[in-house]
Amino acid sequence: xxxxxxxxxxxxxxxxxxxxxxxxxxxxxxxxxxxxxxxxxxxxxxxxxxxxxxxxxxxxxxxxxxxxxxxxxxxxxxxxxxxxxxxxxxxxxxxxxxxxxxxxxxxxxxxxxxxxxxxxxxxxxxxxxxxxxxxxxxxxxxxxxxxxxxxxxxxxxxxxxxxxxxxxxxxxxxxxxxxxxxxxxxxxxxxxxxxxxxxxxxxxxxxxxxxxxxxxxxxxxxxxxxxxxxxxxxxxxxxxxxxxxxxxxxxxxxxxxxxxxxxxxxxxxxxxxxxxxxxxxxxxxxxxxxxxxxxxxxxxxxxxxxxxxxxxxxxxxxxxxxxxxxxxxxxxxxxxxxxxxxxxxxxxxxxxxxxxxxxxxxxxxxxxxxxxxxxxxxxxxxxxxxxxxxxxxxxxxxxxxxxxxxxxxxxxxxxxxxxxxxxxxxxxxxxxxxxxxxxxxxxxxxxxxxxxxxxxxxxxxxxxxxxxxxxxxxxxxx
Amino acid sequence: xxxxxxxxxxxxxxxxxxxxxxxxxxxxxxxxxxxxxxxxxxxxxxxxxxxxxxxxxxxxxxxxxxxxxxxxxxxxxxxxxxxxxxxxxxxxxxxxxxxxxxxxxxxxxxxxxxxxxxxxxxxxxxxxxxxxxxxxxxxxxxxxxxxxxxxxxxxxxxxxxxxxxxxxxxxxxxxxxxxxxxxxxxxxxxxxxxxxxxxxxxxxxxxxxxxxxxxxxxxxxxxxxxxxxxxxxxxxxxxxxxxxxxxxxxxxxxxxxxxxxxxxxxxxxxxxxxxxxxxxxxxxxxxxxxxxxxxxxxxxxxxxxxxxxxxxxxxxxxxxxxxxxxxxxxxxxxxxxxxxxxxxxxxxxxxxxxxxxxxxxxxxxxxxxxxxxxxxxxxxxxxxxxxxxxxxxxxxxxxxxxxxxxxxxxxxxxxxxxxxxxxxxxxxxxxxxxxxxxxxxxxxxxxxxxxxxxxxxxxxxxxxxxxxxxxxxxxxxx
Numbered sequence: 001x002x003x004x005x006x007x008x009x010x011x012x013x014x015x016x017x018x019x020x021x022x023x024x025x026x027x028x029x030x031x032x033x034x035x036x037x038x039x040x041x042x043x044x045x046x047x048x049x050x051x052x053x054x055x056x057x058x059x060x061x062x063x064x065x066x067x068x069x070x071x072x073x074x075x076x077x078x079x080x081x082x083x084x085x086x087x088x089x090x091x092x093x094x095x096x097x098x099x100x101x102x103x104x105x106x107x108x109x110x111x112x113x114x115x116x117x118x119x120x121x122x123x124x125x126x127x128x129x130x131x132x133x134x135x136x137x138x139x140x141x142x143x144x145x146x147x148x149x150x151x152x153x154x155x156x157x158x159x160x161x162x163x164x165x166x167x168x169x170x171x172x173x174x175x176x177x178x179x180x181x182x183x184x185x186x187x188x189x190x191x192x193x194x195x196x197x198x199x200x201x202x203x204x205x206x207x208x209x210x211x212x213x214x215x216x217x218x219x220x221x222x223x224x225x226x227x228x229x230x231x232x233x234x235x236x237x238x239x240x241x242x243x244x245x246x247x248x249x250x251x252x253x254x255x256x257x258x259x260x261x262x263x264x265x266x267x268x269x270x271x272x273x274x275x276x277x278x279x280x281x282x283x284x285x286x287x288x289x290x291x292x293x294x295x296x297x298x299x300x301x302x303x304x305x306x307x308x309x310x311x312x313x314x315x316x317x318x319x320x321x322x323x324x325x326x327x328x329x330x331x332x333x334x335x336x337x338x339x340x341x342x343x344x345x346x347x348x349x350x351x352x353x354x355x356x357x358x359x360x361x362x363x364x365x366x367x368x369x370x371x372x373x374x375x376x377x378x379x380x381x382x383x384x385x386x387x388x389x390x391x392x393x394x395x396x397x398x399x400x401x402x403x404x405x406x407x408x409x410x411x412x413x414x415x416x417x418x419x420x421x422x423x424x425x426x427x428x429x430x431x432x433x434x435x436x437x438x439x440x441x442x443x444x445x446x447x448x449x450x451x452x453x454x455x456x457x458x459x460x461x462x463x464x465x466x467x468x469x470x471x472x473x474x475x476x477x478x
Numbered sequence: 479x480x481x482x483x484x485x486x487x488x489x490x491x492x493x494x495x496x497x498x499x500x501x502x503x504x505x506x507x508x509x510x511x512x513x514x515x516x517x518x519x520x521x522x523x524x525x526x527x528x529x530x531x532x533x534x535x536x537x538x539x540x541x542x543x544x545x546x547x548x549x550x551x552x553x554x555x556x557x558x559x560x561x562x563x564x565x566x567x568x569x570x571x572x573x574x575x576x577x578x579x580x581x582x583x584x585x586x587x588x589x590x591x592x593x594x595x596x597x598x599x600x601x602x603x604x605x606x607x608x609x610x611x612x613x614x615x616x617x618x619x620x621x622x623x624x625x626x627x628x629x630x631x632x633x634x635x636x637x638x639x640x641x642x643x644x645x646x647x648x649x650x651x652x653x654x655x656x657x658x659x660x661x662x663x664x665x666x667x668x669x670x671x672x673x674x675x676x677x678x679x680x681x682x683x684x685x686x687x688x689x690x691x692x693x694x695x696x697x698x699x700x701x702x703x704x705x706x707x708x709x710x711x712x713x714x715x716x717x718x719x720x721x722x723x724x725x726x727x728x729x730x731x732x733x734x735x736x737x738x739x740x741x742x743x744x745x746x747x748x749x750x751x752x753x754x755x756x757x758x759x760x761x762x763x764x765x766x767x768x769x770x771x772x773x774x775x776x777x778x779x780x781x782x783x784x785x786x787x788x789x790x791x792x793x794x795x796x797x798x799x800x801x802x803x804x805x806x807x808x809x810x811x812x813x814x815x816x817x818x819x820x821x822x823x824x825x826x827x828x829x830x831x832x833x834x835x836x837x838x839x840x841x842x843x844x845x846x847x848x849x850x851x852x853x854x855x856x857x858x859x860x861x862x863x864x865x866x867x868x869x870x871x872x873x874x875x876x877x878x879x880x881x882x883x884x885x886x887x888x889x890x891x892x893x894x895x896x897x898x899x900x901x902x903x904x905x906x907x908x909x910x911x912x913x914x915x916x917x918x919x920x921x922x923x924x925x926x927x928x929x930x931x932x933x934x935x936x937x938x939x940x941x942x943x944x945x946x947x948x949x950x951x952x953x954x955x956x
Contacts, residue, residue, distance in 0.1 A: 018636065018640070019639075019640065020640055021636070021637060021640030021641060024633065024636040026547060026548045026551070026632070027551060027552055027554075027555060027632050028632075028635070028636055029632055029635055029800060029804040029806040029808070030552060030554045030555065030632070030803075030804050033552050033614070033618075033620075034615070035614075035615075036548045036550065037548075038545065038546065038547045038548065038629070038633050038636075039545060039546040040543075040545055040633070040636060040637055040640055041543035041544065041545055041637060041640070041641065041649075042640075043545075043546075044543070044544050044545055044546050045544075047546070048544075060886070062894055065519035065522070066519065066522050066523075066526075067516065067517060067518055067519055067521075067522055068516065068517040068521075068522050068525070069504060069516045070504045070514045070515075070516065070671050071549065071654060071656075071671060072514065072610075072656065072670065072671050073504070073505060074505055074508060074511050076505075076508045077505060077508065132550075132612050132614075134610050134612070134622075135610075135658075136511070136513075136610075136658060136670060137512070137513075137658065137659075137660060137670075138660065140511075142511075144612075144622075151516070154504070154505050154506075154507055154508070155502065155516050155518070157506070157507055158496065158499070158502040158506055158516075158518060159499060159518055159519060161497075162496070162497065162498055162499030162518055162519070162520075163499060163519065164897055164898075171519075176549060176654070178549075178550065180613075180614060180615065181615075182615060182616065192550065192614060192615075193548050193549060193550050322507060325508075326507040326508050328507040330507070408538070416540055419642055420642075
């Protein structure tokens, strides 16, 4: 496999990210730690905006809710989930220097020791469990959860009751997950502590309740970008009704795929030629996933299509296992019969999704070689507007602050930027991905007008202060 | 100390909380685990609303930011912070059954074994560290962070640079923290996994930059509800200028107290007679806290004033320790000199703050003995309005759904509730703390009018559908 990784792009993103405050290696003053990142002020805003759009898109249906479970969960949960038995990685050890590596790192890279270049042998301990074990109180075993999903499964019974016994029931959790990776790598793609946004949809497999006829009518001609296993994972656009008829994908699963594809193409703004729904072949997917497509995005900075989300039809695996180990009935009575609900899981790695924003919306102005922009969609950008007094005197700063505060009061996310030359400030705001800069200059004091500069074109136009908020709101809603 | 704990109130809150979906013991199907709670759909909304108001109140100043660090931090961080050495609890062991307890539980309760009623002796291992230890990768020691503060201190250098070297700099973290309590108790007041909202304000001790003259003018006559140590912790209302002159409290510290008191009284709506700023006596506070007042709220459900937040002047303790252990310069050059910034910390236990909402806004209608309301402020309530079709036929349900969707589109948090008798639905919405119910009935189809029912008075009035959104927005903004 030839690596087409664009190292310079990834390095540039990393450099701007730490200079501007998107993210930093955690505990950098202690040398940083592999697999741990800290979001700075801009990164936190970007991530929060992504989460806001995710919630809005996936939780706007009635009976779809967010809950918050714990990161520390007791051992029986992971006995039931299978993580205790199966959540391990196969490792190899160098026969000379004893360094250990994940087997997939080796197969991808080479079959020699990555450290001393010597011959590798299979480690004896090839069942290293990737969960972080803990002892709670005076001796109870527990683990840091390696996925948020289990928190939803063990809360299902309580929430089904509290929401008055209706299916489908959607339970989302946006929280941290933890995996003790031996060799964290690929930036935000293999972290030891990471954020997930997962939605578990509990439903009756015989009468899923979604899509209803109206929804199906709306999506049946929608073209899914499927990369199917028996088509050598070549992408082809397939309508939902074709996928239903020819590939026997159930309608509820298709409705999940549509929601996910629309999120990436319409809400996040990923170009369709960088998006694919990758069918995970039977041998590669967890045995309980009856149907499994991953969302993969083409990322130059990582040299190919990379997984950022997954759509998993898990059947009744999880609730059945928890019912059998807890001895608590998790069956429900619904639509006139008694059964264990099935689960469709929409699972997103939040940090990976943040990384893709940097990669996808990266733009370099070739005319000005040192100018890097992030063309974030307007609702994702950390700030929607920056307000810049041309100079910090003659009352320009006071006027600019007034405008900045008026934006804030109008619910427009604004940044006040008054230090450095105006050219440097424009460049900084481009790097922060701020779509618009409002500059207060000498003319402002004469005729109450300011300039609006557009990030993506560098074009400027003059607007009266009285019309500023309405103008910006119009620009932002486009 | 005589306990005045209102057990029945606390039991009622717990019962409604799990029935309605505010919170549940985590992993209830496995019997639950002491010190771990899960927020259900209503609880998550309530908590998110609290966090939204917190961010709005404390981070609206320029150069005040939120960042996101890790829960797992490497050992050197806790060597520097002092947690490795000092974060332990003193335990006692029963001389007969060997059960262990925290010494403060024993002193408060009695001096006999809580389990077998026998004589207690001091445990040998009286330095049990309350942090959860972890091993990362192939052997590095790390811990789950017992407070979010350290994440901000170790990110200070990166963020100070990224935000262009201005003081004061505020860095907030809203995240989980973990303490391996031996005996979790008092509901949300001693959890093993809990949420914190902490704001670290880094400043120049000689020229703090806050409050500025304008802010000081605005707060100098503001009355702080101080319960001072040398006044036997009796509450008295003291103006900021008196506190500055008589008690030598620095202006920056007073400005912090004012912001915190205003948050509780004006934003959350805690009655002033249930609020006090409790001066923590020198013997009881961490040695690095030069000034330390806790926010305490009178909670019937827990039998007295309980700590829900703290205002800590930590001096340069944290940055100095991290500088000395990491060998990285954390001094800054500002206002023409070189120094290590001082820190004022505003620290909130989020779960405790959620609990106080249940306690403070609990209301029992004595005329209708089984009716429990939560009179949450309108911006905190999980839903601002519920929409109820009187019956699920004659098109009332369709009309009600239309109204529900129009609320959502107008940014009003709405719940559609169509199952059960109308009386039961009103009762459920009262328990959920929803301020308004909109009912669609037979008359609606005749004259396009609905009723609005007010949670706190049970009063109903008819409104035309065309004026509904504007009417609700007016009611909500009161």
